[in-house]
Amino acid sequence: MGKNRLEAFSDGVLAIVITIMVLELKVPHGVGIADVQPLLPLFLSYVLSFLYVGIYWNNHHHLLHTVKQISGGILWANLHLLFWLSLFPFATAWMGENHAAPLPTAAYGVVLLMAAIAYYILQYLIICSHGKDSVLGRAVGPDLKGKLSPLAYLAAIPMAFVSPWISSGLYVFMALVWIVPDRRIERALKES
């Protein structure tokens, strides 16, 4: 009941977010190596953000897969998540253009943190409306990754003012941790 449109709308927003980020890679006016070299850090930020949006799409896909009813609360929790994800192009470009700068690196962490919290809220509301003993409820279980990520981003934000490289490293590390899709849900689905 309405789940299809929620998925379609979320897919639309995620597809646009993941694609318009590349518009920040401004086409250089020159044609030499020296003209594209300054784009390299921005390109790397783009790769990182592409991975993150891919991870969110992937996990969103697994999370919604088990959902049966969409309440008003779930709708708004989903929009809340999309809001923070829509700030990825801004945060990516700002960090990418000023890679070793503390404030943009911290701002990127804030967007990651808020998106992680929004995802957590969405997951919580879905579990609540389906019961802790539902397929999803059992699948998520202790949810180590979901609890570790916000802590990692929370640590990376102040760390950016000490060493932006450590913060960036944390962002990359957490992306790699998440690239493995949420097998807990797949497993629970098979067992059920």
Place this chain on the structure above:
Amino acid sequence: MGKNRLEAFSDGVLAIVITIMVLELKVPHGVGIADVQPLLPLFLSYVLSFLYVGIYWNNHHHLLHTVKQISGGILWANLHLLFWLSLFPFATAWMGENHAAPLPTAAYGVVLLMAAIAYYILQYLIICSHGKDSVLGRAVGPDLKGKLSPLAYLAAIPMAFVSPWISSGLYVFMALVWIVPDRRIERALKES
């Protein structure tokens, strides 16, 4: 009959509108707090417009849920609504960049007013084609919120030339009123 494509197209346009608004948040060249501070009013306008597009998506979703046949009139009334919603990025950026200025604040109200009228026309045509005694007809009923909103926007437009802050306050207030999804329709659906 065609309802799915109407929903898919509307979802697509709304997903793009809600996402490209963020492109107006131009990435600052500096990396200090002073470089992002001027973006704050634009960011707040973005949050407000995100809420409004979310509200329209939400209500559109409830409205279309009960629809069975799509006539040519409904198709064009829907496009008319999408037209006004497509002006949100422009109105948001103009108001956000000149927050205390009367004309941009009034222009934002005009877009809100026209979108509200377009939604009203769409709702009217759908009720007409399904009968006043249909699920939707009974659900909408006296429709206080739907009648209050255009009046509020209508008042906010001239008010912007006296105090843009009062107008902005009205826009925020009406968004909060609408964030509660249209439970009338949900209720009537359950009762039917």
Place this chain on the structure above:
Amino acid sequence: MGKNRLEAFSDGVLAIVITIMVLELKVPHGVGIADVQPLLPLFLSYVLSFLYVGIYWNNHHHLLHTVKQISGGILWANLHLLFWLSLFPFATAWMGENHAAPLPTAAYGVVLLMAAIAYYILQYLIICSHGKDSVLGRAVGPDLKGKLSPLAYLAAIPMAFVSPWISSGLYVFMALVWIVPDRRIERALKES
């Protein structure tokens, strides 16, 4: 067989085309009436192009509705149509920013003409693959509007070098002719 994805992809492209046109309405730096006045011709071009893309979406929707099999030829004819429609934002902005200028007005006509031809080819291929006696074949029949439009655009292109206003008038007139959805198909569907 694949029809759903053809529709979904076309809806996606049309939704993006109709929405990114508004990005050409650059946010003015000033806050007075004099600052938005120069945007008026561009705004009117945007309204006209919004109508045209709406018409194409509407007719595309009716045309595809009767389709059962998608061949490689239909796929490419559809992409060919989307190609010309994707040039709408460019043609709209160029004409809108230089409204009384002959070349941009003629260029807008060229895009309209090529899109009309592409639509004609698509319709032709669909009728061929379904037979002239199919629902669609009978519905399209003599197809006065479909034959009149390219002629009108063809006349408007050289006319732009004499009087851009007459050409613009023709574009507006043909849009109004088309706004009535293709009732021939609706009627034939009911009769069949």
Place this chain on the structure above:
Amino acid sequence: MGKNRLEAFSDGVLAIVITIMVLELKVPHGVGIADVQPLLPLFLSYVLSFLYVGIYWNNHHHLLHTVKQISGGILWANLHLLFWLSLFPFATAWMGENHAAPLPTAAYGVVLLMAAIAYYILQYLIICSHGKDSVLGRAVGPDLKGKLSPLAYLAAIPMAFVSPWISSGLYVFMALVWIVPDRRIERALKES
């Protein structure tokens, strides 16, 4: 299981990629022939890239058509393909604005090469998960075109530093080779 969302998300990204490329065709300030002439090479690059994205959409559509289960690996291989396709607008604009320049022409070839490799990986994973004797496995068979394309792009990249025109010619030639949709799959589907 999830295949619909994978298709919808891919369609969304491809629709956006194919449409935002046109945003790089900046509206000229003048209204004479001399003002649009510099846009011609960029326009031709746009046509070429439109064809390539169309080809990928078309083949992706055929490839996914036979898929039954989506694994985590296929999801990420698909995102990997979308990543390289998302770089088309950048590569198109850079080559189009500097047509006879070696480095942009080579860069365009790199994007084509990486997209071809990504497509190959996706196809390989799908065949693996369905078995070599599946409909798709038999259909792809020796896959001459799929093996020739990366080699052609690989040759075109260094060639760009000798003669960008030969490289461009190779890009155009390979696009024409691919425009014929993958009839092998269509045929195998009919035979099965």
